[in-house]
Amino acid sequence: MSPDTWQAVAIASEIGKRPRRILLAGVPVVLFRSGETIAALHDRCPHRHVELSKGKVENGEIECPYHGWRFNAAGGCTAIPGHTGAVPGYRVPRLTTFVKEGVVFVASGAPKDEPYLHCAEGQKIIVKLVSSSTRSTLVDAAENILDATHTHFTHKGLLRGLSSERQRVRVDVTGGPGWVEACYTGEERQNGLISRLLEGERVRTIGRFRYPGIAELEYWGPKGLVLATTFHLRQAAESQVDGIGCLIGPQGGLLDHLKSLAFRPMFRIALEQDRRVLASASRNAAYCPQASAIIGPLDFLRRSIEAIMDGAAPPAANQPESFSFEL
Numbered sequence: 001m002s003p004d005t006w007q008a009v010a011i012a013s014e015i016g017k018r019p020r021r022i023l024l025a026g027v028p029v030v031l032f033r034s035g036e037t038i039a040a041l042h043d044r045c046p047h048r049h050v051e052l053s054k055g056k057v058e059n060g061e062i063e064c065p066y067h068g069w070r071f072n073a074a075g076g077c078t079a080i081p082g083h084t085g086a087v088p089g090y091r092v093p094r095l096t097t098f099v100k101e102g103v104v105f106v107a108s109g110a111p112k113d114e115p116y117l118h119c120a121e122g123q124k125i126i127v128k129l130v131s132s133s134t135r136s137t138l139v140d141a142a143e144n145i146l147d148a149t150h151t152h153f154t155h156k157g158l159l160r161g162l163s164s165e166r167q168r169v170r171v172d173v174t175g176g177p178g179w180v181e182a183c184y185t186g187e188e189r190q191n192g193l194i195s196r197l198l199e200g201e202r203v204r205t206i207g208r209f210r211y212p213g214i215a216e217l218e219y220w221g222p223k224g225l226v227l228a229t230t231f232h233l234r235q236a237a238e239s240q241v242d243g244i245g246c247l248i249g250p251q252g253g254l255l256d257h258l259k260s261l262a263f264r265p266m267f268r269i270a271l272e273q274d275r276r277v278l279a280s281a282s283r284n285a286a287y288c289p290q291a292s293a294i295i296g297p298l299d300f301l302r303r304s305i306e307a308i309m310d311g312a313a314p315p316a317a318n319q320p321e322s323f324s325f326e327l
């Protein structure tokens with residue numbers, strides 16, 4: 001990932017007195033509180049490679065549990081207990097951090113812009129944060145979030161009704177450098193539990209992917225945005241995808257508040273259903289690593305997501321496409 005790309009890695013409120021270990025493309029990173037900010041260092045003491053996250057935080061510095069060497073937020077060694085001379089300039093590699101509305105972002109360089117957090121920034125909304133970890137690949141997990149056609153089966157009753165009735169809808173796929181989106185129109189209100197409780201009439205649904213692993217869904221009613229989710233995904237380890245999600249609803253009266261309370265638990269059920277199918281695919285892929293998966297006629301975003309993650313322009317950027325199908 002380029003040094004000036006921010007990656008969401010944690011929910012700030014989950015980092016308290018104790019340090020927290022996360023994985024970023026196979027690299028262990030320790031997050032800890034240092035003064036007003038959150039620091040991020042490689043989670044490996046340069047002395048004997050012990051996990052710093054197993055140690056404790058003292059005065060904004062992290063102390064290794066083995067011999068007590070201490071490191072500040074910049075990764076510099078500040079103490080070697082028992083050593084009476086000057087402390088040599090040992091260092092642990094550090095990452096730049098930025099906390100935005102309760103979400104911790106890291107970057108290997110120093111990006112000049114603030115991180116992108118969610119699709120309704122600057123609007124009057126309520127945001128709830130969730131985190132998740134799934135056995136999968138980033139492309140599979142992002143596609144899953146944006147894939148409308150699995151909901152009838154994986155989320156029957158929750159996101160879709162119990163009947164197998166379908167409606168003819170239109171989808172317009174557009175894209176640009178680092179992004180692709182599918183806009184669905186012609187769908188009436190859905191019959192799943194979540195839609196019945198939380199939504200009114202639906203005018204359009206947008207599913208969007210952005211580099212380096214942001215999958216977002218927007219549900220629009222006649223008066224504007226009704227519900228949205230922005231999920232920041234990252235390949236934590238070889239077959240582990242971790243995510244931080246923003247669940248977004250409009251800010252308003254008591255009803256909106258109750259709805260936003262209901263959103264998270266129901267969303268968690270859907271997430272668990274998705275985790276099961278993604279883990280099933282991932283386990284199976286391990287048995288036949290050579291086999292390529294079919295990109296079917298309704299997998300509108302797959303090629304574009306793959307291209308974006310390869311650093312190429314998505315096919316949809318050159319050629320916007322429209323399809324009609326039954327959803």
Ligand code: FES
Pocket residue numbers: 045046047048049050064065066067068069
């Ligand atoms: S291994 Fe960390 S202080 Fe020795």
Ligand SMILES: [Fe+2]
Pocket residue numbers: 144145150151154155270274
């Ligand atoms: Fe799903």
